[in-house]
Amino acid sequence: MKIKIFSFFLLAFQIGYAQDAVEKSIYDPTAVFSPFINFQPSTVYRSASGNPGPNYWQNQANYKISATLDDVKNSVTGSVKIEYVNNSPDELTFIWLQLDQNKFNPESRGSKTTPPGLGRYGIKEFVGGYSISKLKVNQPGANSKNKENKSIIDDTRMQIFLNEPLKSKQKIEISMDFNFLIPSNGADRMGLFEAKEGKVYEIAQWYPRVCVYDDIEGWNTTPYLGAGEFYLEYGNYDFEITAPYDHIVVASGELKNAKDVLTSKQLDRLKKAQNSDETVMIIEKNEVGKKNSRLKNDGTLTWRFSCENTRDVAWASSKTFMWDAAKANLPSGKNILVQSVYPEEFDGNNAWGRSTEYTKHSMEFYSATLYEFPYPVATNVAGIVSGMEYPGIVFCGAKSKKAGLFGVTDHEFGHTWFPMIVGSNERKYAWMDEGFNTYINMLSEKNFNNGEYHKFTKTQDMAFFLRGTMPIATQPDAMVEREIGSLAYFKPAIGLKMLAETIIGEERMTLALREYIRRWAFKHPTPFDFFHTVEDVAGEDLGWFWKSWFFENYKIDQSIKSVKYKNSKPSEGAIITLENMEQMPMPVELEIKEKNKDAYTVKLPVEIWEKSQLWTFNYSSSESLEYIKLNPSGALPDVNTKNNIWKPE
Numbered sequence: 001m002k003i004k005i006f007s008f009f010l011l012a013f014q015i016g017y018a019q020d021a022v023e024k025s026i027y028d029p030t031a032v033f034s035p036f037i038n039f040q041p042s043t044v045y046r047s048a049s050g051n052p053g054p055n056y057w058q059n060q061a062n063y064k065i066s067a068t069l070d071d072v073k074n075s076v077t078g079s080v081k082i083e084y085v086n087n088s089p090d091e092l093t094f095i096w097l098q099l100d101q102n103k104f105n106p107e108s109r110g111s112k113t114t115p116p117g118l119g120r121y122g123i124k125e126f127v128g129g130y131s132i133s134k135l136k137v138n139q140p141g142a143n144s145k146n147k148e149n150k151s152i153i154d155d156t157r158m159q160i161f162l163n164e165p166l167k168s169k170q171k172i173e174i175s176m177d178f179n180f181l182i183p184s185n186g187a188d189r190m191g192l193f194e195a196k197e198g199k200v201y202e203i204a205q206w207y208p209r210v211c212v213y214d215d216i217e218g219w220n221t222t223p224y225l226g227a228g229e230f231y232l233e234y235g236n237y238d239f240e241i242t243a244p245y246d247h248i249v250v251a252s253g254e255l256k257n258a259k260d261v262l263t264s265k266q267l268d269r270l271k272k273a274q275n276s277d278e279t280v281m282i283i284e285k286n287e288v289g290k291k292n293s294r295l296k297n298d299g300t301l302t303w304r305f306s307c308e309n310t311r312d313v314a315w316a317s318s319k320t321f322m323w324d325a326a327k328a329n330l331p332s333g334k335n336i337l338v339q340s341v342y343p344e345e346f347d348g349n350n351a352w353g354r355s356t357e358y359t360k361h362s363m364e365f366y367s368a369t370l371y372e373f374p375y376p377v378a379t380n381v382a383g384i385v386s387g388m389e390y391p392g393i394v395f396c397g398a399k400s401k402k403a404g405l406f407g408v409t410d411h412e413f414g415h416t417w418f419p420m421i422v423g424s425n426e427r428k429y430a431w432m433d434e435g436f437n438t439y440i441n442m443l444s445e446k447n448f449n450n451g452e453y454h455k456f457t458k459t460q461d462m463a464f465f466l467r468g469t470m471p472i473a474t475q476p477d478a479m480v481e482r483e484i485g486s487l488a489y490f491k492p493a494i495g496l497k498m499l500a501e502t503i504i505g506e507e508r509m510t511l512a513l514r515e516y517i518r519r520w521a522f523k524h525p526t527p528f529d530f531f532h533t534v535e536d537v538a539g540e541d542l543g544w545f546w547k548s549w550f551f552e553n554y555k556i557d558q559s560i561k562s563v564k565y566k567n568s569k570p571s572e573g574a575i576i577t578l579e580n581m582e583q584m585p586m587p588v589e590l591e592i593k594e595k596n597k598d599a600y601t602v603k604l605p606v607e608i609w610e611k612s613q614l615w616t617f618n619y620s621s622s623e624s625l626e627y628i629k630l631n632p633s634g635a636l637p638d639v640n641t642k643n644n645i646w647k648p649e
Helices: 005-015 264-273 352-369 402-414 416-421 434-450 459-467 481-503 506-520 527-538 543-551
Strands: 060-070 075-085 092-098 131-138 151-154 157-166 171-181 190-195 198-203 235-244 248-251 280-283 300-310 315-318 321-329 335-343 377-383 387-390 393-397 558-565 574-580 588-594 600-604 614-619 625-630
Touching: 092 171, 131 157, 157 171, 190 377, 198 377, 235 248, 235 315, 248 300, 248 321, 248 335, 248 377, 264 280, 264 321, 264 335, 315 335, 315 377, 315 393, 321 352, 335 352, 352 377, 352 402, 352 434, 377 402, 387 402, 387 416, 393 402, 402 416, 402 434, 416 434, 434 481, 459 481, 481 506, 481 543, 506 527, 558 625, 574 625, 600 614
Parallel strands: 060 235, 335 377, 377 393
Antiparallel strands: 060 075, 075 171, 092 157, 131 171, 151 157, 190 198, 198 315, 235 300, 248 315, 280 321, 321 335, 387 393, 558 574, 574 614, 588 600, 588 625
């Protein structure tokens, strides 16, 4: 999910406060240089190196779904059949499902924990939620046949009790019917948009989904309150959407029955787009809503899709869609289809007319830099949602333009890698997808079209993001909403940026990210799996960094305490003393300028702070010093720059 860039800066000033300079150092090296900070022995499921263990397991959920969109009642009615495979070593006596639509009800926990101002995740005067019926469970064992299964619905969770335990390596089939009313803006993740010529439906969290059962917590049943996103099992999906005849439907995965829903002209254009680096129009502006643009002129059409090895699927439907597409070229030599759908009023080169170009860039850049895009299609949808990601499809604000549209498109598609490929627990660790994604977005933005939208920003200029009241590791639903932009997005991204620029280097940082994705693609890593992978690749013990930046709210304030000449003679060298004022240590970069000489850069490792808050070293000067400057490149977000410069009195 995205936060608008401008909003980030506005947010920073809203939550910022005057940073009082620390007059006396508060630094305690024993608090950050402990050998037990990052201590985690190997198990058969997870290695201390950051790899999955030799007996790593995860369960699988395969779905067959049929749903119908009613554009008069604004509702979805459907049925789902779930094949659930127990790969765990445990016997399961019940199954937990997520019913996230139940958040959109005044009686839900999410509604009752939403502040009066509603914020981003609240919803006003809407009574929604699932209606569930015809629950059936088919499981191995004669004793379970023809017996009803007890079930309990509690807020956004459903517990189904099994008539006999589901043993390791066994499968079970769960089916049910469901329906719900579509909220106009469902926590900025789904909803409907009133375009000039009709409604745009963006549909997500739309079917009952199995909760994750893992080796860390067993059943993960944290309720859906709004800020915390999703944690889902991987599996294969076959689904069909029945919509009014005049609608265009796009979804995660591949359209399997194009000949049943598209005209011959549209099929020809799609074929052309699949072989074109330039954007091809599938439905042009003057064709939207015209009778000859659809196969029939009454009733409904059913669109069938499939998506393999995915954790979720979403879709969108509207009669207002323009539609364009092109191909993206992947490192393996394969091509995928990249496409955009949007109401005609948002066409144009300053707006959605370039969406497919942006999508193509994201697919090609991240595939080459990190890991190849795994799905056959990538679709960008213009609608009510300001920015939200799903496998193979993203929802972006219809009114976004220029750099804003590029930014949100690139961010939402960046989520393909975190958390669609690397399936972290978003409901507890928002920074493991939002923060990582924000970091790779910085790389992508710089790369797009010779830096068309790139503006270089020093890390020092982001120091105001350190002024929040909570650590990054705070669960998202426990974060103050105005600090989510900092804690989930920018602060973790700044952390990765500092790792790359000041601690392990950009090359090793990229190698570590690639290895992390390779190890945990389509699996469920924890924060420690990431930490240990980076250490494994970089060959560094970074426990001090993880504790300071992710688990605590420590700040960085390096200072120049004193400068003296040996025997009061500049020609005999200078004695420079540095002091770490705040609790977080970092490597040191100093720019030293002697009279009649070019400035010289001195770099010192973080280990200078292992014993004390003070570090003194000799600099072999031959002339008097004109100035000394700490953090000259601005690579550190130092909270007090007033003590970073020394000049002779």
